[in-house]
Amino acid sequence: MLFEPFLRSAVMPLPVAFISTLSRSGIRNIAPYSSIMPVLRPLDLICLASAKKRDTLANIRDNEEFVVNMAGADLADKVMPLARYSPPDSDEFAEAGITEKPSGLICAPGMQGAYAWMECSLHEEYEQSEHVLIIGKVLRLEADDNALTPEGRLDVEKTRPLMMTGAENGMHFSTVTNMNRFASFEAVFPEALQGK
Numbered sequence: 001m002l003f004e005p006f007l008r009s010a011v012m013p014l015p016v017a018f019i020s021t022l023s024r025s026g027i028r029n030i031a032p033y034s035s036i037m038p039v040l041r042p043l044d045l046i047c048l049a050s051a052k053k054r055d056t057l058a059n060i061r062d063n064e065e066f067v068v069n070m071a072g073a074d075l076a077d078k079v080m081p082l083a084r085y086s087p088p089d090s091d092e093f094a095e096a097g098i099t100e101k102p103s104g105l106i107c108a109p110g111m112q113g114a115y116a117w118m119e120c121s122l123h124e125e126y127e128q129s130e131h132v133l134i135i136g137k138v139l140r141l142e143a144d145d146n147a148l149t150p151e152g153r154l155d156v157e158k159t160r161p162l163m164m165t166g167a168e169n170g171m172h173f174s175t176v177t178n179m180n181r182f183a184s185f186e187a188v189f190p191e192a193l194q195g196k
């Protein structure tokens with residue numbers, strides 16, 4: 001089957017993260033974003049694709065900071081209410097009944113209930129005709145202790161990371177399954193072995 005452009009997002013599950021920001025006058029804003037990816041390892045830089053008409057984008061440009069709140073399936077009910085348009089002067093934390101989690105290094109707060117929080121500063125942006133790619137520098141990344149296995153890895157069974165795939169007329173939500181399969185980087189970079 002060949003996919004027409006508007007259906008193409010149906011083949012690519014994406015994470016759902018909530019981006020929290022402050023406006024110039026300190027009003028709290030939060031919105032779900034799925035077009036989000038790390039810029040290689042280590043996770044120093046993260047890239048978000050934003051439409052131009054987003055309070056999130058305006059706030060990132062004004063204050064040069066944002067929090068990427070990593071969400072589990074428990075937050076699925078918050079996605080659509082927070083995706084609805086809200087005027088820039090409304091406090092979206094209060095509107096959606098979200099408790100803030102104070103950040104350590106930046107003014108924008110995170111959201112309670114997320115399993116990890118990336119505090120970011122605006123590093124660079126690339127503006128295109130309809131979209132803006134925001135590159136954030138990850139200044140601090142904190143995860144809930146309960147979200148981790150005893151070995152310090154993300155416990156996907158406990159956190160149930162929230163994912164989304166597009167459809168012609170909406171979005172499907174899903175989560176991740178643990179395959180209990182691990183591969184070492186040494187299998188990709190044998191020189192790492194030799195250097196030992």
Ligand SMILES: Cc1cc2nc3c(=O)[nH]c(=O)nc-3n(C[C@H](O)[C@H](O)[C@H](O)COP(=O)(O)O)c2cc1C
Nearest residue numbers: 031032033034035049050051054055056083084085
């Ligand atoms: C699951 C989901 C993922 C979304 N991902 C993005 C995204 O990656 N980029 C974007 O610009 N908008 C995205 N949106 C739309 C915004 O969340 C929505 O327009 C929101 O109202 C923006 O709020 P703001 O104006 O307060 O920034 C997404 C919406 C949903 C439901």
